[in-house]
Amino acid sequence: MDHQLFVKMALQGWNTQVTRAEKYFNALSEADFQKTVAPGKNRIIYLYGHLTSYHGLLSETLGLGQAMYPELAPVFLRTPDGPLVNAYPVEKLREYWHEVHDRLTELFNALPAEDWFKRHNAMTDEDFANDPTRNRLSVLLSRTNHIAYHFGQLVLV
């Protein structure tokens, strides 16, 4: 029960942030995606790809399955906004966004509450023994904050 309650709270937070970002992106025109969040800063299309890419890797980070669209990482995670982004039109990213989040929803709903408290793939068993807060759920909380961070930028446009 307790496990379930906390997982439910964390998933609610995640879903709130994803839904809010998705609504924002879905309401934009093609031209809007070329706008920057502030002069000289990231374009909206970059942040769209950035969140899609980071969330696509989440299935692997959590040890729930293969990463989705890992080819986005060099462009949207490891490189700042620039000409590489042009290989990804909005329609393609939109498709990826929906596939990534639909798949995560499936995986998250299928995961028993207690499994959220197991270690994630980005750490060793030893580290986890020393700090059991570094579990799958802590990754989800951190990614939830990460969406909020960028959403705060998107609303400035």
Added chain:
Amino acid sequence: MDHQLFVKMALQGWNTQVTRAEKYFNALSEADFQKTVAPGKNRIIYLYGHLTSYHGLLSETLGLGQAMYPELAPVFLRTPDGPLVNAYPVEKLREYWHEVHDRLTELFNALPAEDWFKRHNAMTDEDFANDPTRNRLSVLLSRTNHIAYHFGQLVLV
């Protein structure tokens, strides 16, 4: 144990966001506080007061004590950035920020883990019975996302 683990995770998230924001604000010059996060958007000083005000109310929202500096709310929560802010010089807000967060740390550390799962003051017993995820801890998670949201804006400056 489980309660404690959840609470520890949520508090780690809160502390990470507060510390990150605090370091940012502490490194600014007086003149920096007058900069806007984007053209025509909030000044840094407004966001400093905004977070201080919102967090000052948290003790009351959580039912842990009186609100701190509720007089900030009309200026920093219920009104957009504008001339009212000038009544609060940076040094005053800095003092408030530290008092608010020191007090919250005391209150949070003193709260038994299971009490985080009780309802917060902004809802009725009936509502809580219908949805036990709406507890104190969910307020903390939400405020943590709120800091991340504004921190994403602050780093644009």
